[in-house]
Amino acid sequence: MSDPDVAVQARRRRTFAVISHPDAGKSTLTEALALHADAITQAGAVHGKASRRGVTSDWMEMERERGISVTSAALRFTYRDTILNLVDTPGHADFSEDTYRVLTAVDCAVMLLDAAKGLEPQTLRLFEVCRHRGIPILTFINKWDRPGQDALGLLDAVEERLGIRPTPVTWPVGIAGALEGLVDRRRDDEVVGFERSAGGATVAAESVLDPAALSGDAAYTTAVEELDLLSSIGAEHHPDDFLAGKATPVYFGSAVSNIGVRHLLDGIVDLAPSPGPRPTAGGAPRPLEADFSGVVFKVQANMDRAHRDRIAFVRVCSGRFDRGMQVVHATTGRPFSTKYASSLFGQERSTLDIAYPGDVVGLVNASALRVGDTLYTGRAVAFPPLPAFAPEHFAVLRPKDLSRVKQFRRGVVQLDEEGVVQVLVSDRRGEQAPVLAAVGPMQFDVALHRLAQEFGAPGVLDPLPYQLARRTDAAAVGVLERAPGVEVFTRTRDGALLAVFPSPWRLSSVTRDHPDIRLDDILDSS
Numbered sequence: 001m002s003d004p005d006v007a008v009q010a011r012r013r014r015t016f017a018v019i020s021h022p023d024a025g026k027s028t029l030t031e032a033l034a035l036h037a038d039a040i041t042q043a044g045a046v047h048g049k050a051s052r053r054g055v056t057s058d059w060m061e062m063e064r065e066r067g068i069s070v071t072s073a074a075l076r077f078t079y080r081d082t083i084l085n086l087v088d089t090p091g092h093a094d095f096s097e098d099t100y101r102v103l104t105a106v107d108c109a110v111m112l113l114d115a116a117k118g119l120e121p122q123t124l125r126l127f128e129v130c131r132h133r134g135i136p137i138l139t140f141i142n143k144w145d146r147p148g149q150d151a152l153g154l155l156d157a158v159e160e161r162l163g164i165r166p167t168p169v170t171w172p173v174g175i176a177g178a179l180e181g182l183v184d185r186r187r188d189d190e191v192v193g194f195e196r197s198a199g200g201a202t203v204a205a206e207s208v209l210d211p212a213a214l215s216g217d218a219a220y221t222t223a224v225e226e227l228d229l230l231s232s233i234g235a236e237h238h239p240d241d242f243l244a245g246k247a248t249p250v251y252f253g254s255a256v257s258n259i260g261v262r263h264l265l266d267g268i269v270d271l272a273p274s275p276g277p278r279p280t281a282g283g284a285p286r287p288l289e290a291d292f293s294g295v296v297f298k299v300q301a302n303m304d305r306a307h308r309d310r311i312a313f314v315r316v317c318s319g320r321f322d323r324g325m326q327v328v329h330a331t332t333g334r335p336f337s338t339k340y341a342s343s344l345f346g347q348e349r350s351t352l353d354i355a356y357p358g359d360v361v362g363l364v365n366a367s368a369l370r371v372g373d374t375l376y377t378g379r380a381v382a383f384p385p386l387p388a389f390a391p392e393h394f395a396v397l398r399p400k401d402l403s404r405v406k407q408f409r410r411g412v413v414q415l416d417e418e419g420v421v422q423v424l425v426s427d428r429r430g431e432q433a434p435v436l437a438a439v440g441p442m443q444f445d446v447a448l449h450r451l452a453q454e455f456g457a458p459g460v461l462d463p464l465p466y467q468l469a470r471r472t473d474a475a476a477v478g479v480l481e482r483a484p485g486v487e488v489f490t491r492t493r494d495g496a497l498l499a500v501f502p503s504p505w506r507l508s509s510v511t512r513d514h515p516d517i518r519l520d521d522i523l524d525s526s
């Protein structure tokens with residue numbers, strides 16, 4: 001059943017994530033964005049103390065402090081009649097493969113940089129995943145209210161290290177720490193001044209400054225020179241380059257003072273893509289107006305242990321979702337009831353009854369659903385399985401209790417299938433001692449916890465001294481296995497051959513000694 005309204009609704013939506021290194025200001029920016037919102041509702045939420053042991057969601061903290069409705073998975077708000085779905089990328093202590101996976105649920109990302117620190121490791125990793133998946137990226141250079149790097153220097157770093165062309169949309173008048181205003185290059189170089197709001201608690205009042213009055217101002221003169229330079233090197237926004245991930249519109253500001261945030265929001269609405277038809281496992285994309293379909297991109301254990309329930313967060317890919325509708329779980333072919341879609345957040349929070357492509361729905365009683373699963377109504381569809389990302393932590397897993405070996409093995413297979421961790425095997429180590437590989441060490445904690453709780457088969461992990469992995473092929477295995485400090489494994493999930501290295505230096509020396517062997521960056525296996 002085709003619903004023409006779906007395409008109209010999809011065009012009104014922007015679904016994005018903020019990618020950043022811890023402390024760059026993601027929570028502050030989120031809050032600043034939300035301050036501009038007309039209304040805030042949430043796409044799904046989980047109450048109570050975190051099962052994430054000691055890791056309190058920043059957003060939950062915000063919710064308590066500010067009384068706004070947020071969730072641990074997605075924040076939804078309206079700006080200029082556009083519905084913005086901001087999907088959370090877990091960072092800090094809970095950085096894991098799931099952090100990368102949530103990027104499969106967004107159409108665009110905001111790369112947030114600290115003006116003083118510039119590009120930092122976690123940002124680089126997340127950037128690579130976005131680039132690999134072809135997600136367009138806007139850049140926000142934060143903390144311009146305090147001393148930092150030079151604006152042109154930051155652009156150079158983005159261009160050189162990321163290989164993406166920065167095309168500034170706003171430009172600071174004043175070096176970091178001495179911000180006088182922002183030039184809006186999309187509005188004929190209009191200069192906007194700000195009145196600081198205490199602690200960014202309100203939207204900073206803006207006023208358009210008169211260029212004539214600024215003519216003697218040294219900072220303004222410098223800004224004009226820099227703008228001329230930018231124009232002369234052609235650093236202008238080109239929609240095609242941005243959408244193809246070759247260029248990134250850049251914004252400057254201060255999240256904590258809510259400066260430049262409005263410009264960024266305008267950029268998300270005006271420049272970022274709305275949800276489009278998503279390619280299916282068969283190849284052909286499912287049209288937006290087709291029947292409902294969606295992909296589970298995050299599963300969270302219910303905070304209420306007594307129920308052992310799970311909440312699955314689904315990104316709507318096509319059609320209209322109506323709470324209560326019966327959908328098909330593509331993996332099992334079984335019907336799945338969405339009656340409880342949002343009952344958890346029914347009382348004090350607004351219920352999500354209808355959702356369109358780009359929206360995020362939280363499904364309660366979702367113990368059958370796994371990350372990567374497809375749900376649909378009408379014509380059957382399955383979206384491609386979620387990719388596995390390059391692991392950076394490795395450990396040998398063995399059963400603690402030898403009388404539980406059968407359950408232990410079953411558990412490992414299950415966790416592997418669910419993508420909780422990656423399982424690596426080799427002839428040398430034998431099947432008895434699989435190696436677990438993960439993007440973040442928290443994945444190991446989850447794996448051990450679930451082996452003990454769900455399979456009654458506690459395990460022990462012995463860390464291995466490897467730091468990075470490269471994809472290789474059968475022809476290179478002999479050489480690599482003779483290289484000291486290097487080991488080759490087969491990843492059970494997809495049969496990929498992975499060579500693991502104790503350090504980047506070891507990798508470069510092997511590459512130098514054997515320039516002909518295949519050692520590909522493995523962002524993912526898709």
Ligand code: GDP
Binds near residue numbers: 029146
């Ligand atoms: P997250 O770890 O990326 O979520 O970062 P937070 O939002 O928690 O911010 C980290 C620290 O940077 C906090 O102390 C913030 O107050 C501070 N911060 C965030 N944005 C700004 C900004 O624009 N200017 C300044 N000076 N500090 C900021």
